[in-house]
Amino acid sequence: MFGYYLDLALRSLKRNRALTALMVLAIALGIGASMTTLTVLHVLSGDPIPGKSGKLFYPQLDPQDMDGYKPHDDPPAQVSWIDGMALLHAKRARYQALMTGGAVPIQPAQSALDPFFEDARYTTADFFPMFDVPFLYGRGWSAADDEAGARVAVLSRELNDKLFGGKDSTGQTLRMDDVAFRIVGVLDSWRPTPHFYDLYAGSYSSGEGVFVPLTVATDLKFAHNGSTDCWGKGMSDDLKTATCTWLQFWVQLDTPAEVAAYKEFLLNYSREQKALGRFQRPPNVRLHDVMGWLDFNKVVPSDVHLQVWLALGFLLVCLVNTVGLMLAKFLRRSGELGVRRALGASRRSLFAQLLTEAGVVGLVGGTGGLLLALLGLWLVRTQPSDYAALAHLDLPMLLATFAFAVVATTLAGLLPAWRACLIPPALQLKSN
Amino acid sequence: MDIRPILSTLRRHKIPALLLILEIALTCAIVCNAVFLIGQRLERDKMASGVAEHELVQVQVANIGRPADAKARAQEDLARLRRIPGVTAVALVNQVPFTNSSSNTSIKLDPAQKLPTLNATMYMGEGLIDTFGVRMVAGRDFNADEYLDFDDMKSDPNLQSKVGSLVITQALAERLWPGESALGKKIYLGDTSVRVIGVVQALIRPSLSNGDGTAQWTMIFPLRMSAASASRYVLRAAPGQRARVLGDAAKALRVADPHRIVLSKKTLDDIRSDFFRNDRAMAGILVSVIIALLIVTALGIVGLASFWVAQRRRTIGVRRALGATRRNILNYFQTENFLLATIGIALGMVLAYAINLFLMLHYELPRLPAVYFPVGAIALWLIGQLAVLGPALRAAAVPPVVATRSV
Numbered sequence: 001m002f003g004y005y006l007d008l009a010l011r012s013l014k015r016n017r018a019l020t021a022l023m024v025l026a027i028a029l030g031i032g033a034s035m036t037t038l039t040v041l042h043v044l045s046g047d048p049i050p051g052k053s054g055k056l057f058y059p060q061l062d063p064q065d066m067d068g069y070k071p072h073d074d075p076p077a078q079v080s081w082i083d084g085m086a087l088l089h090a091k092r093a094r095y096q097a098l099m100t101g102g103a104v105p106i107q108p109a110q111s112a113l114d115p116f117f118e119d120a121r122y123t124t125a126d127f128f129p130m131f132d133v134p135f136l137y138g139r140g141w142s143a144a145d146d147e148a149g150a151r152v153a154v155l156s157r158e159l160n161d162k163l164f165g166g167k168d169s170t171g172q173t174l175r176m177d178d179v180a181f182r183i184v185g186v187l188d189s190w191r192p193t194p195h196f197y198d199l200y201a202g203s204y205s206s207g208e209g210v211f212v213p214l215t216v217a218t219d220l221k222f223a224h225n226g227s228t229d230c231w232g233k234g235m236s237d238d239l240k241t242a243t244c245t246w247l248q249f250w251v252q253l254d255t256p257a258e259v260a261a262y263k264e265f266l267l268n269y270s271r272e273q274k275a276l277g278r279f280q281r282p283p284n285v286r287l288h289d290v291m292g293w294l295d296f297n298k299v300v301p302s303d304v305h306l307q308v309w310l311a312l313g314f315l316l317v318c319l320v321n322t323v324g325l326m327l328a329k330f331l332r333r334s335g336e337l338g339v340r341r342a343l344g345a346s347r348r349s350l351f352a353q354l355l356t357e358a359g360v361v362g363l364v365g366g367t368g369g370l371l372l373a374l375l376g377l378w379l380v381r382t383q384p385s386d387y388a389a390l391a392h393l394d395l396p397m398l399l400a401t402f403a404f405a406v407v408a409t410t411l412a413g414l415l416p417a418w419r420a421c422l423i424p425p426a427l428q429l430k431s432n
Numbered sequence: 433m434d435i436r437p438i439l440s441t442l443r444r445h446k447i448p449a450l451l452l453i454l455e456i457a458l459t460c461a462i463v464c465n466a467v468f469l470i471g472q473r474l475e476r477d478k479m480a481s482g483v484a485e486h487e488l489v490q491v492q493v494a495n496i497g498r499p500a501d502a503k504a505r506a507q508e509d510l511a512r513l514r515r516i517p518g519v520t521a522v523a524l525v526n527q528v529p530f531t532n533s534s535s536n537t538s539i540k541l542d543p544a545q546k547l548p549t550l551n552a553t554m555y556m557g558e559g560l561i562d563t564f565g566v567r568m569v570a571g572r573d574f575n576a577d578e579y580l581d582f583d584d585m586k587s588d589p590n591l592q593s594k595v596g597s598l599v600i601t602q603a604l605a606e607r608l609w610p611g612e613s614a615l616g617k618k619i620y621l622g623d624t625s626v627r628v629i630g631v632v633q634a635l636i637r638p639s640l641s642n643g644d645g646t647a648q649w650t651m652i653f654p655l656r657m658s659a660a661s662a663s664r665y666v667l668r669a670a671p672g673q674r675a676r677v678l679g680d681a682a683k684a685l686r687v688a689d690p691h692r693i694v695l696s697k698k699t700l701d702d703i704r705s706d707f708f709r710n711d712r713a714m715a716g717i718l719v720s721v722i723i724a725l726l727i728v729t730a731l732g733i734v735g736l737a738s739f740w741v742a743q744r745r746r747t748i749g750v751r752r753a754l755g756a757t758r759r760n761i762l763n764y765f766q767t768e769n770f771l772l773a774t775i776g777i778a779l780g781m782v783l784a785y786a787i788n789l790f791l792m793l794h795y796e797l798p799r800l801p802a803v804y805f806p807v808g809a810i811a812l813w814l815i816g817q818l819a820v821l822g823p824a825l826r827a828a829a830v831p832p833v834v835a836t837r838s839v
Contacts, residue, residue: 019735022731022732022735026728026731026732029724029728030728033724067546068538068546068547068548069546070547105494105495105496105693114693115496115693116693117494117693117695177496178496178497221498223494233589302794303710305794305795306469306714306795307714310466310718310721311721313458313462313787314462314725317455317458317459317462317728317729318728320451320454320455320458320732321728321729321731321732323451324451324455324732324735324736325732325735325736327447327451328448328735328736328738328739329739331743332739332742383713384706384710384713385710385713415447419447
C-alpha cells in the first residue's frame with residue numbers, strides 16, 4: 001500500500017512543480033538554517049572528555065579576607081599557590097593536578113627557525129594520567145620530577161612536527177627562555193573541546209604546545225597567562241606568597257563516596273585554615289564536575305544561543321508556510337480525492353496517502369536542508385571566532401537532520417491532510 | 433471599496449487565512465527584533481575609544497630570558513623609536529584599547545567602606561595621554577617629575593603610597609561624583625589614596641568583558657614601565673605612514689636587542705576591527721535571515737493567492753460578467769491581502785514585544801524602541817502587496833466568458 005501511496009505522491013508532486021518546489025525550498029531553508037546553528041551548539045556544548053567527565057572535579061575554596069565579603073557569593077574560580085600545593089600534597093584523590101597556562105619563548109636548535117612563542121601549560125605529574133592524555137612517544141614526568149624541580153618537557157604532536165619533523169624527540173634538549181629542558185614525551189593529537197581544564201586560556205582554544213613542571217616554571221618565573229585575582233596586600237613579585245588566586249586544581253574521584261569525602265576534606269581544610277588565621281571567611285567550598293563547571297561558566301557563547309533561537313523562529317515560519325501551501329495543494333485536488341473516496345477508499349487511507357506525500361516533501365526538503373547546512377557550516381568555518389574551525393557535521397547530526405525534516409514536514413501535513421479528508425465524496429462528483 | 437464581501441469570503445476560508453496571518457505575524461515579529469539587534473551590533477561597532485585611532489600603531493615584543501637592565505632597555509628602545517621618520521610620539525604602556533588584555537582594580541571613595549564602589553581599569557606608561565591623543569577636558573596631564581618606576585613599586589609595596597595623582601575619564605568622574613567636579617577628589621585603592629588631577633574626555637577599557645556599560649571606567653596612573661613589566665610600544669604617525677613606521681619600529685626594536693621576539697605589529701584600526709568582528713558577523717547573519725524570511729513569506733503569499741485565484745475562477749468570471757471591471761478584481765485581491773497583512777502585523781507587534789521581553793531576560797538586551805515597530809509593519813505591507821500583485825493580475829485577466837462554462 002505504501003508503494004502505491006508513494007507513487008501517487010510522486011505523481012501529484014510532479015503535476016504541480018512550482019508549488020512543490022516552493023514547499024521543498026521553504027523546508028530546505030528552514031532545516032538548513034536550524035541544523036547549521038544546532039550543529040554549532042552541539043559541537044560547542046559537547047563533553048570534552050567523554051567517559052571521564054563525571055569523575056573529574058574542580059575544587060574551589062575561599063581564602064579571601066573579609067573586605068568585600070557578601071554571604072552566598074561564589075568562591076574564587078582559582079586557587080592560590082599555598083592552597084593549591086597543600087591540596088596537591090594531601091593526595092586525598094585518586095589523581096590530582098595543579099596547573100596554570102603561560103607562554104614561553106622556544107629557541108630551536110636549528111638555525112632555519114627563528115625563536116618563537118608557544119602556549120605552554122605548567123602543571124604537575126598527574127595531569128597526563130588524569131586527563132587520559134595520549135602519548136605518541138615517551139611519557140609524562142613523575143611526581144619525583146615535580147619534587148626535584150627536574151627540567152623536563154612534554155611536547156604536543158604539532159610542536160614536535162614543527163621542531164623535529166615528527167621524529168621521536170624524547171631524550172633531546174629543547175631551549176626555552178634561555179634554559180635547557182630534556183624532552184621526555186610527545187603527545188598524540190589531543191584537543192579537548194571545550195578547553196575545560198583552563199577556561200581562561202580561551203574556552204575553545206586549541207591547547208598548548210609544551211608542558212613543563214609547575215614548580216620549575218614558577219621558579220624560573222616563566223610568563224603566566226590567564227587571570228590573577230588578588231586581595232589584601234595583593235600582587236607582589238613572588239606569586240608563591242602573593243595573596244592571589246591564579247592556579248587551576250583538578251582531582252579525579254571515582255565514586256560518590258569519594259566525592260562526599262573530598263567535599264568534607266575541603267570543608268575541614270577551610271576550617272583549619274580559618275583557625276590558623278589564614279582564612280577569614282566562613283568555609284565556602286564548591287566541587288563541580290566537568291560538565292557542571294562548563295555550565296556554571298556559561299562556556300557556550302550567548303550569540304550561539306541567539307542564533308539557534310533565530311534559526312528555529314525561521315524554521316517555524318517556513319513550516320507555517322508549508323502548511324499553507326500543502327493545504328492549497330490538497331484542496332485543489334478535491335476532485336481526485338472525492339473520486340477515490342467514492343470508489344471506496346476510506347478516510348484513513350486517504351489520510352495516509354496525503355501524509356506520505358508530506359513525508360516525501362520532507363525527505364526532499366531534508367536533503368536540500370542537508371546541503372544548505374553543509375554550506376552554512378562552511379560559512380561558519382570562515383568566521384573569525386575561535387570555535388569556527390570546530391563546526392563540522394557528525395553522523396548523529398546528519399541523521400537528525402533527516403529525521404527532523406521528515407517529522408516536521410509530516411506534522412505540517414497533518415492539518416491539511418485532515419482538512420482534505422473531510423471532503424464529502426458525493427459533492428465533488430456532482431460538481432464535476 | 434466595500435470590504436464586506438472580502439470578509440465573508442475569508443470566513444469561508446478560515447484555515448488558509450489564519451495560516452497567512454500567522455506567517456505574517458511571525459515574520460513581522462522576527463524582523464522587528466532582528467533589525468533592532470542589527471542596530472545594536474552596528475552601534476557597538478562604532479563605540480568611541482577616545483584615542484587617535486587612525487594614527488596609532490602597536491608593536492608588542494617579548495623577551496627571551498630577563499633583560500639585564502629593563503629600565504635602561506626601555507629608554508633606549510623608546511629613543512630608537514622616536515628617531516623613526518614620521519613618528520610624532522612614542523610610549524611604552526601596560527595595555528592598549530581593544531586588545532582584551534587588561535589590569536583592573538576595585539576602588540573605594542571611603543577607606544571604611546565595606547564593599548568597593550566599582551571596578552575600573554588601570555592604564556600606565558610615561559607619555560600615554562599625549563601619545564594616545566586622549567583629549568583633556570579638565571585639570572592637567574602628569575608632570576615629568578610625577579612619574580614613578582613601576583618596577584620599583586612592584587618590589588617595594590611601600591612605594592605604592594607615593595603615587596599621589598591620577599587622571600580619570602569623564603564617564604568615571606560622572607559615575608563617582610555626579611554633577612560635581614572630580615578635580616582634587618580622592619580615590620582609594622586598598623589603603624592608599626590618590627588624588628584626581630585631570631579628567632580626559634574618553635579612554636576605553638582594553639576588554640569589555642565587564643559589560644559595555646562600564647566601557648569608560650578608566651584610570652591613568654603616572655607610572656613608568658620597563659622592558660620587563662610592559663611589552664606594548666605604541667607609536668603615533670600620520671595615517672599614510674603607518675605601514676612603513678610599523679616595519680621600521682619592529683626592525684629598530686630587534687636591532688636594539690636581538691634577544692627577543694616581535695609578537696605582533698598592527699595598526700590600531702586593525703586591532704579595533706578584529707575586536708568587533710564577531711558583532712559584524714552577527715549583523716551579517718541577521719541581515720541574511722531577514723532577507724530569507726521575507727522571501728519565504730512572499731513566496732507563501734504568492735502560493736496561497738494563486739490557489740485562491742484558481743479556486744475562484746468561476747466566481748471571478750461571474751463578477752466580470754455582471755459588470756465588474758478588471759480594476760475591481762485587482763483591487764479585491766489587493767485589499768484582501770492588505771486586510772490579512774494588517775491583522776498579521778497587529779499580532780506580530782504583540783509577538784515582537786514578547787520576543788523582546790524574552791531576549792531582555794536572557795541576553796541583557798535593552799527594551800525594543802517603538803521606532804522599530806513601523807519598520808516591520810512597512811516591510812510586510814510592501815512584501816504582501818508585491819507578492820499578491822502577480823496572482824491578482826492573473827485574476828483580473830480572467831475573461832467573463834468563464835462564467836458560462838462548466839469547469
